[in-house]
Amino acid sequence: MTGVTSGDECTGPLRHLDSFLDRSLSARDTALVDRHLQSCPNCAGEFEVRELLRARLKRAVHNESVPPLLESRLTAGLRHQVEALDARRGLHFDWRQMAAIAALLLLCAAGPIVYLAASRGGTANPDALMQVGLGDHIHCAMDSARSEPAVVSGAALGSGYQDLVPEIKSVAPAGYRLTEAHRCTYDGREFVHLILGADLGGGSQVMSLVVTRKRKGETFAGASRADAPGTSGRVYLDRSDRYQIAALETPEHLVYLVSNWSERANTATMNVLSPAVRRILS
Amino acid sequence: MNAVTCDWLLSQGHIELTLEATGPAEQVTPTLSQFEAEAMPHMHDLYRTATRVLKDRARAEDVIQEVYLQAWNSFHRFEPGTNCRAWLFRILFHTVNHHRRKWFSVRLLGEREEYLEKNLTWNPPLPENLTDKEVLHALDRIPADFRTVVLLVDVEEFAYKEVAGILQIPIGTVMSRLSRGRKLLREQLAGFARSYGIGKSIVREKSV
Numbered sequence: 001m002t003g004v005t006s007g008d009e010c011t012g013p014l015r016h017l018d019s020f021l022d023r024s025l026s027a028r029d030t031a032l033v034d035r036h037l038q039s040c041p042n043c044a045g046e047f048e049v050r051e052l053l054r055a056r057l058k059r060a061v062h063n064e065s066v067p068p069l070l071e072s073r074l075t076a077g078l079r080h081q082v083e084a085l086d087a088r089r090g091l092h093f094d095w096r097q098m099a100a101i102a103a104l105l106l107l108c109a110a111g112p113i114v115y116l117a118a119s120r121g122g123t124a125n126p127d128a129l130m131q132v133g134l135g136d137h138i139h140c141a142m143d144s145a146r147s148e149p150a151v152v153s154g155a156a157l158g159s160g161y162q163d164l165v166p167e168i169k170s171v172a173p174a175g176y177r178l179t180e181a182h183r184c185t186y187d188g189r190e191f192v193h194l195i196l197g198a199d200l201g202g203g204s205q206v207m208s209l210v211v212t213r214k215r216k217g218e219t220f221a222g223a224s225r226a227d228a229p230g231t232s233g234r235v236y237l238d239r240s241d242r243y244q245i246a247a248l249e250t251p252e253h254l255v256y257l258v259s260n261w262s263e264r265a266n267t268a269t270m271n272v273l274s275p276a277v278r279r280i281l282s
Numbered sequence: 283m284n285a286v287t288c289d290w291l292l293s294q295g296h297i298e299l300t301l302e303a304t305g306p307a308e309q310v311t312p313t314l315s316q317f318e319a320e321a322m323p324h325m326h327d328l329y330r331t332a333t334r335v336l337k338d339r340a341r342a343e344d345v346i347q348e349v350y351l352q353a354w355n356s357f358h359r360f361e362p363g364t365n366c367r368a369w370l371f372r373i374l375f376h377t378v379n380h381h382r383r384k385w386f387s388v389r390l391l392g393e394r395e396e397y398l399e400k401n402l403t404w405n406p407p408l409p410e411n412l413t414d415k416e417v418l419h420a421l422d423r424i425p426a427d428f429r430t431v432v433l434l435v436d437v438e439e440f441a442y443k444e445v446a447g448i449l450q451i452p453i454g455t456v457m458s459r460l461s462r463g464r465k466l467l468r469e470q471l472a473g474f475a476r477s478y479g480i481g482k483s484i485v486r487e488k489s490v
Contacts, residue, residue, distance in 0.1 A: 018461050022435060024442055049408050053468060054436045057421065060414035061334060061437045066326050070343065074325060075318065077347050082314060082354060 009036065013043050021050055126223035130238035130247055132189070132212065132254065154181050154194075160280075161192045161211065167276040168209050171269050172196045176207065207259040207269070211281070213252060220249050227267050232275045235267060246270035250281045317357045321350065324367045327438060328374055334437075335378060335430050337422055345381075349374045368440065371448045375430070405465075406472035420470035428463030435460050 013036040019025045020033045037044045067073075154165035165181060180195035192211040220226075225237040227246070238245040244266035246257045255277055257270040328349060332342035352373050353360075360369060409416075421429055434445045435456075442460075446453040 018464065019442075019457070022442065022460075046405055049405070049468075050464065053408055053464065053471075056408075056412050056417050057432070057467070058437050060417035060421075061330055061433070063414050064330060064333070064418070066329055067339070067343075070329060071322065071325055073343070074347055074350060075322065078318075078350050078354065079314065081347075081351050 010040060010043055013037065013040070014046065017043070017047055017050060021047070021054065126220045126236070127238070129218060129220060129254065130223055130236060130245055130256075131240060132256070156182050157192055157194075158183065163280045164192070164194060164209065164211070164277065167273060167280065168194050168196065168207075171272050172207060173198070173205075176205070205260060207257065207261070207266075209273075210256040210258065212254050214249065214254055218254065220247055220254070223247075227271065230271050230274060232278055235270050235274065237263065237267060239263065248274055248277065250278050253281045255281070312357055312360075314354065317354050320360075320362070320366050321353055321357075321370060324370050325350075327367065328370055331371070331433050331438060332374060332378070334418070334421060334433055335426060345374065345377055348377050352377065365444075368444050368448060371434070371438070371440070372450075375449055406468055408468065409471055409474065412471065416471065416474055420467055420474065423470050424463060424466040428459050428466055431456055431459040432463040432467060436464075 013020075013033045016025060016029060016033055020030060023030075025033065037047055154162040157164065165178065169176075169178065176196040176198040178194065179197045180193060182193055184191050184193055189212055194209040196207045198205045220234075220236040223236045223238070227235040227237060233248060236247045238247070242260050243258050244261060244263045246267045246269070248255050248270065257266060257273065259266045259269070261269075325346065329342055329346050332345050333339050336342050336345065349370060353370055360366065421432070424432075430449065431445060434440045434448060435442070440448065442453050442456050445456045449456070
């Protein structure tokens with residue numbers, strides 16, 4: 001960089017005026033420009049114009065309003081995305097593995113409750129009964145996590161339950177496919193079990209329909225939480241960790257819909273399924 | 283002064299950032315609340331700048347959302363007490379550049395070459411009684427590269443060196459874009475004044 005005062009006495013200071021304005025000149029050059037401005041009205045006037053323009057620009061940009069809810073929107077958006085990322089990228093699991101991990105945690109917690117419920121032979125309290133479907137769901141998700149996805153039909157369910165397959169497929173969101181349709185036994189109780197999964201852009205999704213025969217005296221009536229009674233009967237609600245549970249009972253069966261959706265979505269889906277499920281299981 | 287490296291993964295690969303920093307790095311996993319306490323106070327500055335650079339409020343909000351997510355993902359590398367604001371601005375312009383081809387028209391890039399050819403000797407007077415609206419309108423009319431540097435220096439008050447770091451361009455480029463950007467802004471404002479008389483309302487200017 002050439003010295004400020006070289007050549008024509010205004011050329012140097014004018015060339016450095018922006019840097020002078022921004023206090024980015026060396027102490028020596030700052031002093032030289034400063035001295036020149038005190039003796040040259042033209043350059044002093046030019047400096048004032050630039051200083052004024054900068055002040056006006058700053059004021060104009062700062063006076064622009066910021067949307068009142070911007071901060072809360074951004075904070076909520078960030079928290080939502082961080083949660084989604086933690087579920088998807090942070091853990092590096094697909095839905096099967098997620099379910100398996102949850103199982104390891106939950107078998108310890110839910111297992112004893114299920115066991116107690118079963119061992120009391122039908123005198124279980126309704127809230128404990130709500131978790132029966134979940135205990136099984138986790139158990140099978142663990143098994144399925146070990147095997148490769150295969151083409152699944154409802155044949156293994158046996159007559160009387162096969163018809164559940166098209167019904168649950170019809171209420172499953174786009175992108176879901178049936179990954180499990182089987183009978184299984186867990187803690188001495190037999191289950192009919194359907195699992196649908198999807199790997200969507202927003203993370204792994206899973207829904208599961210679990211059906212088991214009632215034991216003597218078992219009922220959800222009296223469970224802590226229930227949806228408003230629908231036309232075809234009441235849906236009872238519970239949750240465990242990230243899973244939502246919506247359950248209904250028929251004279252002979254307990255039926256659970258378990259998913260990692262919102263409670264609202266899970267409950268609404270169970271209400272849609274309810275008439276067909278009651279018809280098939282009657 | 284020692285350097286701390288803040289990096290994050292973007293879709294096109296691994297990007298490394300180096301910031302001036304003081305003090306030793308702490309290897310403590312930060313919480314989201316800590317991040318918010320550090321980063322959210324700069325939200326208005328980022329939003330204002332993004333709005334003026336992109337000329338679109340909705341897009342600016344989307345970009346800021348993206349910036350905060352990127353920043354959170356690399357926050358474990360961020361050193362408390364260093365210049366968080368410059369760091370966030372750097373992520374902002376990295377994000378903007380990432381979307382640049384989609385957002386800035388070819389016409390704008392062509393205009394830039396044209397502007398570079400213009401002579402630098404004209405120093406028009408500044409109209410009196412400039413309204414905020416007139417100033418913003420003039421700013422919107424200068425090409426994005428120049429507008430960006432003017433915003434960072436004149437409005438956000440970053441030093442040339444910080445702007446060079448934020449935009450990943452040489453400091454000489456910062457200075458020349460700043461000089462030309464200010465001049466272009468002034469020409470725009472002088473143009474308004476010539477067309478309608480100094481101090482007249484900007485409302486009529488829309489008919490141009």
